[in-house]
Amino acid sequence: MTKADGGKPANTELKPDTKVTIGGRNPFAHHGYVNTPVYHASTLLYPTAEDFLARRNRYSYGRRGTPTSEALEKAIQEIEGPACAGVALLPSGLAAISAALISVLQAGDHVLVTDSVYAPTRKFCDSVLARYGVATSYYDPLVGSGIASLMQPNTRAVFTEAPGSLTFEMQDIPAIAEVAHGRGALVLMDNTWASPLYFKALEKGVDLSIQSGTKYIGGHSDLMLGAVSANQEALARLKDTVFAMGLCVGPDDMNLGLRGLRTLAVRLARHHQSGIAVARWLEQRPEVLKVLHPALPGDPGHAIWQRDFTGACGLFGVVLKPVRQEAVLALLNTLTLYGMGASWGGFESLAIPYDVSSLRTATNWAPGGPSLRLHIGLEDVSDLIADLERGFAALAAAK
Numbered sequence: 001m002t003k004a005d006g007g008k009p010a011n012t013e014l015k016p017d018t019k020v021t022i023g024g025r026n027p028f029a030h031h032g033y034v035n036t037p038v039y040h041a042s043t044l045l046y047p048t049a050e051d052f053l054a055r056r057n058r059y060s061y062g063r064r065g066t067p068t069s070e071a072l073e074k075a076i077q078e079i080e081g082p083a084c085a086g087v088a089l090l091p092s093g094l095a096a097i098s099a100a101l102i103s104v105l106q107a108g109d110h111v112l113v114t115d116s117v118y119a120p121t122r123k124f125c126d127s128v129l130a131r132y133g134v135a136t137s138y139y140d141p142l143v144g145s146g147i148a149s150l151m152q153p154n155t156r157a158v159f160t161e162a163p164g165s166l167t168f169e170m171q172d173i174p175a176i177a178e179v180a181h182g183r184g185a186l187v188l189m190d191n192t193w194a195s196p197l198y199f200k201a202l203e204k205g206v207d208l209s210i211q212s213g214t215k216y217i218g219g220h221s222d223l224m225l226g227a228v229s230a231n232q233e234a235l236a237r238l239k240d241t242v243f244a245m246g247l248c249v250g251p252d253d254m255n256l257g258l259r260g261l262r263t264l265a266v267r268l269a270r271h272h273q274s275g276i277a278v279a280r281w282l283e284q285r286p287e288v289l290k291v292l293h294p295a296l297p298g299d300p301g302h303a304i305w306q307r308d309f310t311g312a313c314g315l316f317g318v319v320l321k322p323v324r325q326e327a328v329l330a331l332l333n334t335l336t337l338y339g340m341g342a343s344w345g346g347f348e349s350l351a352i353p354y355d356v357s358s359l360r361t362a363t364n365w366a367p368g369g370p371s372l373r374l375h376i377g378l379e380d381v382s383d384l385i386a387d388l389e390r391g392f393a394a395l396a397a398a399k
């Protein structure tokens with residue numbers, strides 16, 4: 001091992017926290033500077049006509065890759081581990097989802113999608129995929145190996161998301177993958193909640209693992225970014241699809257992704273720790289019916305989480321005991337440290353109300369009371385709990 005090798009010991013599997021700091025970096029290819037330069041690039045010039053005709057260059061065109069895009073792809077690939085053959089970068093998490101689906105499906109195919117899926121994924125399947133002759137059916141996220149009975153002769157893909165980002169059901173990914181592969185279908189997963197740090201999707205049987213980099217990779221609520229990590233079987237079609245559709249990410253956004261990635265491990269550890277502290281506190285509150293958090297021992301998904309995951313992020317659900325809507329709104333309006341808005345994964349805490357009962361088509365969503373989704377950020381956890389305490393006082397006053 002030498003510093004010029006990027007500090008990577010040969011034949012040693014480095015720990016995840018180390019990988020996020022060195023992944024994709026090669027300082028001595030860039031005059032020793034720690035970070036890869038941000039290449040603002042479209043046209044690439046060749047020194048001679050012969051070189052142009054033979055396309056003799058490491059790169060060919062801005063849209064098809066630069067040292068900046070390679071650094072981010074490689075960093076994510078290293079974090080995913082040896083089962084990852086390559087990564088495609090996309091301009092948002094939703095673009096990563098749609099590109100991954102398009103890369104494995106064609107007219108006449110059928111795809112099985114978890115009923116707990118992120119709603120815009122459902123919209124993409126029901127609108128664009130349907131228009132191009134791909135049929136979608138939705139399945140109970142808890143189906144496990146029971147997915148076998150839902151497979152059709154033309155089922156080419158099974159889309160998973162664990163836990164669901166509003167309802168937090170866990171899925172038995174290895175069991176689903178075993179059945180899907182036995183029937184010639186590929187498995188896709190939206191792995192944004194755990195990130196490749198806390199769930200090694202490709203090692204657990206997923207062929208295409210999707211990240212909204214907008215969330216924890218960015219980590220600062222100032223970036224839209226997506227990534228798809230592929231195993232060897234799925235990589236060529238993924239890359240062909242992304243190139244054919246002309247999808248690429250701007251250099252400054254890739255740089256923000258790289259910058260965010262370097263602190264991903266410390267941030268996620270804090271989100272995990274504070275999230276569990278707030279979730280445990282909420283479990284004890286008389287106003288709370290249940291907390292939806294797979295890392296809590298009482299959660300129905302806990303056994304799977306414990307078996308397959310190595311950590312949790314700061315996102316979970318709370319179901320309140322039945323109460324007037326005005327009281328729930330009073331709680332939310334009283335919170336000062338929890339913002340109200342879409343997305344999550346930044347340094348700041350969020351709290352939003354949600355009701356997915358009208359979206360479900362394969363299962364019923366009837367949690368028993370009004371539901372909130374909390375994102376626990378990097379603030380001091382005692383301040384976050386005190387803020388919720390004030391919110392519960394407002395709820396009681398408005399009951």
Ligand SMILES: Cc1ncc(COP(=O)(O)O)c(C=O)c1O
Pocket residue numbers: 092093094095118165190192193212213214215224225226342343344
């Ligand atoms: C679970 C999940 N997947 C994907 C996305 C889409 O990511 P983006 O907003 O980067 O398109 C989101 C965004 O909220 C999400 O929550």
